[in-house]
Amino acid sequence: MFKSETKIQVRYAETDMMGVVYHANYLVWMEIGRTELVKNLGFSYKEMEDEGYVSPVTDIQVSYKRGARYGDEVTVVTKIAYYDGLRTHYGVEMFNQNNELLCTAKVEVIVVKKENFRPISLRKVFPHWHEVYEKNKIIV
Amino acid sequence: MFKSETKIQVRYAETDMMGVVYHANYLVWMEIGRTELVKNLGFSYKEMEDEGYVSPVTDIQVSYKRGARYGDEVTVVTKIAYYDGLRTHYGVEMFNQNNELLCTAKVEVIVVKKENFRPISLRKVFPHWHEVYEKNKIIV
C-alpha cells in the first residue's frame, strides 16, 4: 500500500469570515494531494491531459472534523482506497501542524476523453498506469 | 415539506481548463441554496452571525452527474432532508436549463458559537427557527 504526503500552507484567500478555511477549499487541496500521489508513482496528470484525457470527480464524501486556520501547515495524506480498472477511490486524511485531524474524505474519479467526456478504461488506454495502481491500492 | 429553488448564472471564473465548472464550486452554490431556503422560511443567516453564531459544514456527500458549463443557468433545489434539533441535513439537486441533473448532494451543518466553535442546540437558542425546521423537514 502506497501513501503520499503533501504539505499545504494555508492561504489568506482560502479563509472566510468565520475565521477558518472555507470548506470548499479542502477539495482543492485533495486534488493537489492526488496529483502528488500520481507524480510519486511515476506519472503525470498534465501529460494525461496533453494526450486528450481528463479526470473528473464523480463522487466525493468529506467529514469535516476541525477548521484549518491561516498560518497552519496542513499535511494531506492520500491513498488509493479502491481501484477496479475504471474507477479510482482516493482515501484522504488531513492534519494540521499539531497532528490534529482536520478531515477525512473519499474521492471517486474516472478518466474520460476530453472531447466527449466518455469514460475510458485505464486498463486499456494506460496499461502501465493500471498495473501500478493495481499494485499500490489498499488490499481489503 | 418545503423546497427552495435558486437560480445561478455560471461565472467564467468558476470554470477550469476541462471546460466545465470546477467541482469545488458546486459547494459554493449549495451554500447559496441553503441561504435562500433559510430566507424563504423567514430567517436570515446574516443575523444569526451577527448574534455570534456560525454554521459550519460537518459532512458533505456529492454525486456528480454532469458538468455545468459557462452560459448555463443552474437551478439549485434545496430541502431539509433531516433535522433533529442539533444537526440539519440539506438535500440538494441541481439542474441546468435543459432540466438535466448536474448533481445530487447531502450537506450536514450544525450551529456553533463563533468564539469557541462549541455546538449549540437550535432548539434551545433559536426556538422559533427550531419550530419552523421541524414543520418543514421531510417526513420519512
Added chain:
Amino acid sequence: MFKSETKIQVRYAETDMMGVVYHANYLVWMEIGRTELVKNLGFSYKEMEDEGYVSPVTDIQVSYKRGARYGDEVTVVTKIAYYDGLRTHYGVEMFNQNNELLCTAKVEVIVVKKENFRPISLRKVFPHWHEVYEKNKIIV
C-alpha cells in the same frame, strides 16, 4: 454613452477572515459586469468563444475604497471608457446598497484567437460588434 448595471449578492465564500470580501473577488464581479454590458449591447461573450476567440484581461487598475460585506447587494456599473478597434478599456464603479462607493477600476481587454492567443482586430473579425462599441464608447 452606454452604461450597464449588474446586481451582485455577496457570497459567504467571497469573504475572508478580515470580515470583508477578499480583494481578488472584485475582479470576478468586474467580469460579470462586462458580460452584462456585452449582453445589453446585443452580443454574447459565450458565442464569441464558441467561434474560437477569447478575451483576456491585459491590464487592470483597481482603487479600493471600502470593503464589501456578506449580506451586501453590490451594484457594478460598467462603461466603455476607451475603444480603438483593438483594445477596450472598461470603466467600472461599484456601490453597496447604501450607495457607498466600494471601488473604481479600469480593465483593459483584447480579443485573441483561442488556439494561439494572437490578438485580432475586432473591427475586422466582428465588424458589427466594432460598430456598436464605437457608437457607445465614452466621448472624451
Added chain:
Amino acid sequence: MFKSETKIQVRYAETDMMGVVYHANYLVWMEIGRTELVKNLGFSYKEMEDEGYVSPVTDIQVSYKRGARYGDEVTVVTKIAYYDGLRTHYGVEMFNQNNELLCTAKVEVIVVKKENFRPISLRKVFPHWHEVYEKNKIIV
C-alpha cells in the same frame, strides 16, 4: 534593496476554460509573495493580525504579459517599491519556469485596526517593522 522570491505550483483549480490561469488568481499569488517578503524580513503577518491589525489592499495595478498554465512553476519576485510610514507599495514580477515574464504589478497596502478599519501609522505602532522597511525599500 531587498527582494523576496516565492515559488508557486499552478493549481488545476486556478485555471479557467481559456486554458490559462484565471487573471484574478495572480492577486492571490501576490499576497503569498508579500507574506514571504514579510517573513524573510523577520516578521509575521499572522502575528500582526493576532494583535488586532489587518492589512487591506488599497490599490492594485497589474499588467498581464503571458498566461500561466497548469504544470508551470511560477516565481513571484516581490520588492518594497515605496514606503512612507503609512503606505507600502510592493513591486511584483512573475516568471514561469522558462524565465518568461507573466506579469508586473504594483500593490499598495495600508495597516488598519481590525475593529474599525481605521488606518494606523506603522512608524508609531510597529516601530521595528518601520525601521526595517525604511532600510530595505528601493531608493529612488
